[in-house]
Amino acid sequence: MFFQKFQRFMYGRYGSDGFSFFLLLLALVCTFLGSLFFWPLTLLADAVYIYTVFRMFSRNIPARQREYYAFLKVWGPVKSWFALQKRKFSERKYTRYFKCPQCKQQLRAPRGRGKIEVTCQRCHHVFITKT
Numbered sequence: 071m072f073f074q075k076f077q078r079f080m081y082g083r084y085g086s087d088g089f090s091f092f093l094l095l096l097a098l099v100c101t102f103l104g105s106l107f108f109w110p111l112t113l114l115a116d117a118v119y120i121y122t123v124f125r126m127f128s129r130n131i132p133a134r135q136r137e138y139y140a141f142l143k144v145w146g147p148v149k150s151w152f153a154l155q156k157r158k159f160s161e162r163k164y165t166r167y168f169k170c171p172q173c174k175q176q177l178r179a180p181r182g183r184g185k186i187e188v189t190c191q192r193c194h195h196v197f198i199t200k201t
């Protein structure tokens with residue numbers, strides 16, 4: 071009964087997405103840090119909670135989607151940087167990572183091969199590096 075009423079209430083409303091999840095985590099962290107160190111942070115957390123709830127119940131779906139895509143534009147590179155760091159760490163014993171001196175493309179080669187000649191896949195610059 072209540073669930074069906076809620077379903078009817080949410081019909082045509084935006085709901086949640088990855089940005090809402092991020093905002094909720096941010097608000098939780100602000101609440102936690104605010105209660106320990108600096109109380110005005112809890113006000114910021116309250117503002118973020120209110121904004122998150124507003125986004126979930128909003129009927130202006132295109133505007134909420136634009137916000138989500140703007141969020142993804144910023145979050146995507148951050149996420150892939152962390153994924154690269156994780157991969158570098160897990161392969162650190164067998165693989166050496168380096169950048170192309172010309173175009174800064176991230177490259178990798180097996181460790182322990184001595185001096186090798188590398189051809190960049192992106193700009194075809196040839197250089198010598200130690201692995």
Ligand SMILES: [Zn+2]
Pocket residue numbers: 170171172173174175190191192193194195
């Ligand atoms: Zn290159």
